[in-house]
Amino acid sequence: MSLDRSDLPRPEYPRPQFRRDRWLNLNGSWAFEIDRSDTGRERGLVERPLAAGITVPFAPEAELSGVGEQDFMRAVWYRRTLTVPEGWDGDRVLLHFGAVDHDATVWVNGIEVGRHRGGFSGFTFDITDAAPPGVPVPVVVRARDEPETPQARGKQSVAFTPRAAKYARTTGIWQTVWLEPVPPAAIRRPRITPNVAAGAFDVEVPLSANLPGGTVHIGVRDEAGQVVEASVRADLDLAPRLSLTLPPERIRLWCPQDPHLYDLRIELRDVDGQLVDEVESYAGLRSVSVTGKQIRLNGEVVFQRLVLDQGYYPDGLMTAPDDAALVRDIELGLAAGFNGARLHQKVFEERYLHHADRLGYLVWGEFGDWGCNTEQGQSANQQPDASYVQEWLEVLERDHSHPSIIGWCPMNETWQDHGDRITALDDVMRAMFLATKAHDTSRPVLDTSGYAHRVSESDVFDSHDYEQDPRLFAANHKALSEGDPYVNRSDTTGESWSIAYRGQPFFVSEFGGIWWNPAEADRPQSDTRSGSWGYGDRVRTLEEFHTRFEGLVGVLLDHPDMFGYCYTQLTDVFQEENGLFAFDRSEKFDIERIRAAQLRPAAIESDVETKRRVRP
16 A cells, blocks of 8 residues: 655655555655755764754755755755555565755665765665664765766756856755665566557566566556556566557557557566566557658657746746646646647656656657856867766666657757867767667657757757847748758857758757846846846837747748747746746736647648648
8 A cells, every 4th residue: 555645745656657556755854954065974964863954855945845045055964764664574675766966875774775976867775674664764865966066957057146047056855755665576667668560569677586487467458448468477588578569449549639548557476376566557659750851750740849848946946846737837838839848957757757648748858968067168168977878878767668758868058169079078978879779769869959969870950049030030041951951150160069960850949038028128138137038139018029939930830841849938937037938837928829820730741741632
């Protein structure tokens, strides 16, 4: 049985595509202490009580944490007592952290049980030997977050005051913490890959240990009942694999108009057929393919009308205040006429992807790679390290099976001159691309969003263009059809930051960012006292906004070689006031008019439909 409590913050099950019945939510009140000089271990913080308190899973910078500290914190400490339920005796006990920013060390009952680097990916430690069932034991977490160190921090500001497109910081725990019992031989997270051409799901089931004489059994269900089931031996392969072919009459493809999901039940049984472990999951049957300059979903051209979603909240920062807030953001995007989003500069919590799966919302899985700038000039300013690849692989493992994810993009705006030497950025970008391709061959991969493309095999090419005049914007992209796309260039040399374009599908993955704050409309743009920020020349009236929005969107919809776009952005975030909705999610514009501007057929869709009609 579940031991979660609905009175805790964020009480919902945190891993909806890999579910077990038994778990214990550890959100809520923890002891807490700020360690500004990172000397806490020497001062005995592993052993002694901490000075204050905090509400987990909200970061100490967030209002909902009860702390609200805005200054830099080189280290923070957490402490609470937990008791493993006596009914879990004989199981392995796993302690899960959804995300901790940035370097975490965890002690249970005075024993260090593990360390993890990276503020966006989750991690798990086996605490069985440190926490006997029925015995209260202390859990202590130290999170280090150095402001000067190059690291993947996404949109978190390295200045005291957030400015421009950088926001408030997040330190320490910012996603759900929970316990889970599993048997000694247990099912690990399955990889479910749709195979539309075969009408099947290909499923890989890693195991914590092979089970002599055992079997893995998988059943697929829909609303009418069992669709298909199959079994495979659990003692021959480290990760048993099955292909489950659906009867043709039960095939129902996942798409934005019909986001149909099949339920999966995965069982591990011993030599006598007794149940050892079981998990519930789900999957969508859909394909992604590339034809010329088109990206197709289930063989059909679907123009990607995407919006940039930063995933920040006024009271929770990177943590949604509740599950309904995640749903609300997707519903806002859909209401405005978008069919998906770039999940920008953070790794969104898995429940967001679950709702995107349910609602038919197309997303690109991304990573918060900003933060590796070293101020060494445009030739060597970015110095990502091996931790980027490690953390990105953890993200891929978590999110592989979500049908809403239709592409991967591990980096963003990697601005660096393309000189005569191979740089750390070149190495890490290629490593992240190859890691993505090694993990998942079913989705296209974009090496970086905008600026410095360095991987010739990238499935997709793009640029960012915040030109505000629709006429000039159209001129920037006119030559794409001749193989000469608009590219981002060095501020100092005027040369392209990227290697040559080779005819891949192309989209403008950031544009617009139209700046609107009615309180600022009559103030000279040079007056920066309020801190309000946006791209280019600020509009002065609502009508001017709509005219500019319709003009910019129209340029991309009418381009025959543009497979999509991504508009900046869904909401205002702190001082960045270029959202279609305010930071509190209230409306700023005529959303029906914005929706109407986007929902007419795109040229790349219309061209395909015309060819289909005239085909003999």
